[in-house]
Amino acid sequence: MSESDTTFAGPTLSDIENARARVAKAAQVTPMESSRYLAEIVGSPVFLKCENLQRTGSYKIRGAYNRISSLSDTEKAAGVVAASAGNHAQGVAFAARELGIKATIFMPIGVPLPKLQATRSYGADVILRGHSVEEAMRAAAEFSQATGAVIIPPFDHIDVVTGQGTLGLEMLDQVPDADTFVVSIGGGGLIAGIASAVKQRAAAEGRTVRVIGVQAANAAAYPPSLAAGEPTQITTSPTIADGIHVSKPGILNFEIIRELVDEVVTVSEADIARALLVLLERAKQVVEPAGAAGVAAILSGQVHDTGKTVVVLSGGNIDPLLMQRVISHGLAASDRYLKLRIMLPDRPGQLARTAELVAEANANVVEVQHTRHGKGLQISQVELELHIETRGPDHRDQVIAKLRDAGFELRVEQ
CATH class of the missing domain: 3.40.50.1100 (Rossmann fold)
Structure with a gap:
């Protein structure tokens, strides 16, 4: 594709370069951080473009x-x-x-x-x-x-797409030899702008780059739209990634993405929660769920053989209450938070014995609920709900085995 390609629906490279001078009056140049943790998963260098640190908290x-x-x-x-x-x-x-x-x-x-x-x-x-x-x-x-x-539309306008494309130029300035760009998709304005910028800049340099889009599986309008050849309205489900919760692609965005984006993948709610937790712990970055979708795609094994990879952390505006819930889900998705329901005989010492077994397994109880009124309980039974911190899947299995070997009847909650 070249700048003289009159069939291209998106902004030209010169359009984006001109917009960059305007946008620079308001937007900051955000940091580009490397991630050894993600690089080990992908098998090549991975960089995080921290638009979560942008003024107003997003791109x-x-x-x-x-x-x-x-x-x-x-x-x-x-x-x-x-x-x-x-x-x-x-x-x-x-x-x-x-x-x-x-x-x-x-x-x-x-x-x-x-x-x-x-x-x-x-x-x-x-x-x-x-x-x-x-x-x-x-x-x-x-x-x-x-x-x-x-x-002022959120994504489906040429001026908006052109403005978002300035992020693509900025990323190439910071990682000039980047091979792949991983970008979250809602309506498509961000990835349409980035793809327009990086594909045209790379072509002018005589090389090619890949652009991978990531959608939340509960609001993934692009895969069926691309299959149908036109923007398609879908019925969405609730998602923690509210920033990319869009039920139909933008018309302009769709045309650009169909032409320039190499692949679109989807990630689950658990994938997103786990990514947010990884970013907190490993990268020390506070990122909203929509901004963590690209990292979720890496953690779920959908980004590989990509060469030097840049992942856009598109935003960091997360409500503290949502963060609390998402962290809990992320811990559970990483097998580091275990919720059990245990049926116990209603007699003294059973709660203490359960806590003792968990301690022997070197796990930590963070919450306990004890009731005689649960549905399905016998008169002589009580139900114990335990929330336990574990160190990963192997440790989680050891805790469960320890309790079952002691004769306790338990159910693992998801």
Whole structure:
């Protein structure tokens, strides 16, 4: 593909280079960190592009700033409006403030408090409307029609894609000989921009690079859309990766991804939780679930033979309560957190004996629930629920075997 290819739907390399000068007024150059832990899994060097450390906590500021700065004076005077539950809201609010433009953001009722407070702190007028992003988007469209405010879309606009493409150029500056880029996908704006940048830059240098997209399995619209040859609406399931919870690809994004992205893989909720935990422990990075999807793909064995690999940590805006739950799921997915239900005779000493066996197995009990009122219990029985820290799958199996060998009837909870 070359810049003169008139059939290409995305931004040209010169478009992205020009956008870079604009975006640099608002976005920081974020760190690029190497990861020996992930390199051992992949079998080649792995680097983490830390957009979780970007201003507003995600890459979204790039596309938002590029789009808003490209508006005409008349459009700027009318203000901008957007709908989002998080990162896009903050990106638009921050960009509008930097450019001296009024921003109105519609967010769903029940949006996490840190995201609501952050958006307001950037000077936007935040209106809570509806119980989903879709309802908030409808309200934003009505507001735009009534006031003339310009809608800033989260991904499906050429200016937004071009702005996100500046991240691709930045990554190549930091790792010039990178072979593969692993990027999470929601609507597709980020990977469309990155792929446009890195593929064209590599082609100009006479070499090729790979781009791998990663979606949450519970909201994976791209695999069926690519198979059908057109953007396809899917029915999604809840996912902790709310930043990439999109039920239909963007029209522009789809065309670019179909042409430039080499592969799209999906990761489970457990994969994402485990990745977030690995990033905390090994890389010392606080990353939101959507931002950890690329690492999840590596941990689940779906990224291999890739040469020098760059993984984008696209955001770090995670609610502390969600982080607490995700860490628990990550520990469980890594076989380091064991939840057991044990039926015990209702007589003195049984709880102490159970705790003694767990201690003998060198495991640590972190929570205990003891009840005589569980469903299916006999009058002479009690149910004990134990939450136990273990050191991995082998240790987990040793704890279970220790209790079963002592004659206890137990059930392992997932």
